[in-house]
Amino acid sequence: MDVRAQISMVFHLDKCIGCHTCSVACKNIWTDRKGAEYMWWNNVETKPGTGYPGKWEDQEIYKGGWEKKGANGRISLKGAGKLRGLLNIFHNPHLPVIDDYYEPFTYKYLDLIEAPAGDDQPTARPVSLITGKPIDIKMGPNWDDDLSGTPDYARNDPNLQDLSPAEQEAMFQLERMAFFYLPRICNHCLNPACVASCPSGAIYKRGEDGVVLINQEVCRAWRMCVTACPYKKSYYNWSTGKSEKCILCYPRLEAGYAPACMHSCVGRIRYLGVMLYDADKIQSAATDHDNDSNAIDLQMDILLDPFDPEVVQAAKENGMADSTVKAAQTSPTYKFVKEWGLAVPLHPEFRTLPMLFYVPPLLPVMASLSEAKNAEQEKKLDPIAKSWNDDWLYDTSTEELWGTVDQARFPLKYMANMFTAGDEEKIKDILKKLMAVRIHRRGVTVGDIPAERVQTTLEGVGLTPEMADDIYTLTALAKFDERFVIPAAHREQAMEMMDFVGDTKGSSGFGINQVAERGL
């Protein structure tokens, strides 16, 4: 067992209101620079939608992530590799272009003030932040927000594959549409494709907390990471000629602060904490599945129980500080991911073992879906309204107050494509748990649900009333320090790995170059 620590995140999608405050906080701190205007290390997408950059989930276009090929069952990068890297070394053929993101722009506000008197109101024309010339704005980082431009964006969502036409139509019927927000940052994966793809060796995963960083002094602008990252979270700065990505605000983490996007989150959807994992199992976790729900199970397997004495012992032997183990024991992410099994990674089939987990949204469930006599019904479809005249597809008058998860208006398949590599059962389990907690809390606060019914609901999903209360507390009431359990950074140890500190220490009486002994 090779126990290591990883800072992991949980985003609770039911709580996200899509306000983009996180994006703005991140932009103001990190990417408000020349060459970085188009980058959004943190962005919020509307789902269904194509996201930013467009169709980033479609790896047939961008060739990101890992791929299992051949009989030996080993995985290799989809868009990079030794031979392919050599062939494409001067021209990386699957790179997103600026139009896949969007051309960043600002407005000539000064024209509003300095325009000479005239018959018309002066206007502030948009100018490109790349060329400085007036442009027609074609796109923005959240152009398809709240399902705008549905025919172009939401209907082209790569996650709609495997959904029947009726299911797809159901999602886009006017007045019955549903959507949710998906905030995204770098996943700080355990098996990062960007790190593997870099020909210069500029990207590395920090040993002490697993933050994935690009060394700006080593980066040689090959941009293989831009292609390799299946989440398209590595960006190329055209001004500095280096690639950049989310640094999980490590300077803030080291000082004990939450990352800016999490700190500023209005809906308090974000949780951050340490998780212990077994580095020996990374390869098998990334390899030993066939793009099915087994991927989730394998990933859960490498996450270790921080209360297990064996794990704690192994962590100590690996030189992990007690404070880190303690942080792992109080980690909110461990609770969401392992203890309650509520959070799942985004697109586990990319095989990068992302360490950002999502609690899927319990979207409008107060409608049931019936699909029958498909061919016959297709004929009745209004070509313009894309709607049926009868109640064939939707029935919002369910018998139960909470409806049933099985008949959710938002197809489970869609969620499963995003979070569980297509396994609807796993998604259903999670949604049922979320539902059970709501039923339990309604029983507690309103009291209009019989106790035995609450009891059976909780038992059905394997929760106790105490657990349900814990989930409720951490979801709805958690304070700052409960949402963000940041371990001490122990920079003094990290520094000793790189620098000889004997001189300074010797002169102040701490002995010569030795491992730090500070009672950690």
Added chain:
Amino acid sequence: MMRSVFKVSTGNADWKRPRKVAILRQIVEVCHILNARYTVKRAFERTFILSAILFWSAFCVPRLACAQQDEGEKLFKQSCTACHTINQGVRLGPDLVNIHNRRPEEWTVSFIKSSQSIIKSGDPYAVELFEKFNKMVMPDNNFTDPQILSIIQYIAANSPGESTGAAVSQCDCSSTDAPAQSVSEENIRSGQMLFNGKKRFTNNGPTCHSCHNIDRADVTAGGTLAKDLTNAHSGLGEAGVKAIIGNAPFPAMAKAYDGKPLTDQEVFDLAAFLQYVDRDSASNNGPYYGARLFFSGLGGAVVLFGLFAGVRTRSKKRCVNHEIYERQIKSTWEDSNK
């Protein structure tokens, strides 16, 4: 020269007048003093002046003529012997024997000053010479007329049947050649090191390859300031090579080695090296492919471009939102910044 002096003196007429007065005054003063003392020292003065005149006429006049002839010899050996001989046969340029009889003096003077301008002016004899000697350019010389005349005088003095036998015997052309010595591997290696600058010239002259190149794999590529010397030996001949190396007639090279002459041994080694390089390159001319080379290159290019095209087929060719952007309405207003 005269002209420029004249110009200066007229140009500064302002101060000329007062100075003239001052000089006159001085002369008057000196005369006055001389007059005053004449009576006393007259006899002595006269004797002194007389003897001085006698001494001058007896010693300095022949000395002056001698110096002039010496200068001609010096200049000839310095600047001409690399390519020309006097009655020793054709070297790089024609044998200059009896040049004073064969060509008019003015023509010779102007040809020495700038052979190219004579050739360009279409002088038939000059053009014929140029054609005859492989269009090799004779470098322009920055000699004064008296210097050229002294050279011609020297040549005349050394042409047979024109002057005294003593003068002929003075032209010891063979003395400029290095003593006969057989070429060894050691000489060639030493010559290569001198050429490359791996070995310093005894008198600290600049290394050859700072200006010259030799097209050989084992010689560092040299400068392109002066001629490529790969085939210098077949062009100039051994004597020519040695003469040029030992006593550069070219102004830039002469300036570069001014006061830093090469030793005889160095000249010999370099000549041996150049001879070796020349023969070696002559026997090592690569095979001739002719049109095959062109067509194989063409075929290779087609294959290569085909390969590139094949590589490109699987790449992402355009933006994922291309169709959306195509549909969007473009603004038609003029750019006010233009």
